[in-house]
Amino acid sequence: MAADIPTFDQYIATLGRLTAHIDVTASTPEAEEIRDASDSLLALEPLNADTLAEWAREHSIRVPVLGLVVGLSQERLKNVLRDRFDTTGWTTLARTRPTDLIEWLDEDFDLIRQLDLQRSRHYGLGDILIARAGTRVTATRAGASGRKVEDEIEAIAAGLGLPYQTRTRFTGRNNQTAPCDLVVPDTGDAQIVVAAKGFDSTGSKLTDAVREIQEMAAIRKPSQYVLAVIDGIGWKSRIADLRRIHQLWVDRDIDGMYTLATLDVFRDDLEEAARLRHLM
Structure with missing residues (x-):
C-alpha cells in the first residue's frame, strides 16, 4: 500500500468524466426501434381496442412503446405489469392476452385517447426539449458510469486470477455486515473488500455511497483490507462528501483510494494484499 497518501487536492486532480458527451441528434438501434413502432401505430386504422390488441400481438416486443405513449418508462411499465398481471414479461403477455393488456392500458392510463391525440399533434422544439429533460436518459447514463468503475475493478481481479464476488455484502467484526462492490475471495471469508463509486451526475446517491464506505470502514476486521475506487465529475459537486x-x-x-487514472496503483495494491493473505 502507498506509504504517502496524496493530498485531497491531488486526489481531486485525478477525477475524470466517466461518460462521453452524446450527440442527442444521432440515432441508435433503440431509437430506430421506437421510430419504426411509432410509424406502424401512425398507420393503424381504425384506432380502437381491437386493432391495438392485434398490433400488440404482432409487435409484442414493442409493447414498451405503448407505455411511452402514456408516460410510462420501461422500468415503471414493468412495475405496473407486475402489480396487475403478476409478470413483467410484456412479450408473452401481448402474445397470449393482448385484449386484456390493451383494455387495462386504456382503462387505467387512457391509452386510446392519448394515442389518438398524439398521432395528430404537431410537435415543436419546445416539446422535444421537454421530453429530453426527462429522467430516463440521465438515470441510464448514471448507471452506465457506475458500472464502468465496477467493470474495471472486476477485470483487474479476474486478470490477477483472484476468486471474487461482486455487488454483495461482507462480514466483518462481530458478524456485522456491510455492502461492497467486490470481495476477495468471498462474502463469508472476506479478506479484501472494494467499493466502486463512479458518478458523472450528482444527487443523494453520492451521499449513500459515502455512507456505504463508512460502514465498510466501521465494521472491518484488523485483518481485512478496504479499498475504494471513486471517480466521475459528479463528485466535484459533492466535495464535502x-x-x-x-x-x-x-x-x-x-487502505486505499483510487480513480480510473490510478488503476495501475489499485492493481498493484490489490495484488500486494492478495499475496499477503496467500490468495495467489
Whole structure:
C-alpha cells in the first residue's frame, strides 16, 4: 500500500468524466426501434381496442412503446405489469392476452385517447426539449458510469486470477455486515473488500455511497483490507462528501483510494494484499 497518501487536492486532480458527451441528434438501434413502432401505430386504422390488441400481438416486443405513449418508462411499465398481471414479461403477455393488456392500458392510463391525440399533434422544439429533460436518459447514463468503475475493478481481479464476488455484502467484526462492490475471495471469508463509486451526475446517491464506505470502514476486521475506487465529475459537486472518504484514508480507516487514472496503483495494491493473505 502507498506509504504517502496524496493530498485531497491531488486526489481531486485525478477525477475524470466517466461518460462521453452524446450527440442527442444521432440515432441508435433503440431509437430506430421506437421510430419504426411509432410509424406502424401512425398507420393503424381504425384506432380502437381491437386493432391495438392485434398490433400488440404482432409487435409484442414493442409493447414498451405503448407505455411511452402514456408516460410510462420501461422500468415503471414493468412495475405496473407486475402489480396487475403478476409478470413483467410484456412479450408473452401481448402474445397470449393482448385484449386484456390493451383494455387495462386504456382503462387505467387512457391509452386510446392519448394515442389518438398524439398521432395528430404537431410537435415543436419546445416539446422535444421537454421530453429530453426527462429522467430516463440521465438515470441510464448514471448507471452506465457506475458500472464502468465496477467493470474495471472486476477485470483487474479476474486478470490477477483472484476468486471474487461482486455487488454483495461482507462480514466483518462481530458478524456485522456491510455492502461492497467486490470481495476477495468471498462474502463469508472476506479478506479484501472494494467499493466502486463512479458518478458523472450528482444527487443523494453520492451521499449513500459515502455512507456505504463508512460502514465498510466501521465494521472491518484488523485483518481485512478496504479499498475504494471513486471517480466521475459528479463528485466535484459533492466535495464535502468526497473529503469524508479521503479522511478515512488519511486516518487509515481504509487502505486505499483510487480513480480510473490510478488503476495501475489499485492493481498493484490489490495484488500486494492478495499475496499477503496467500490468495495467489
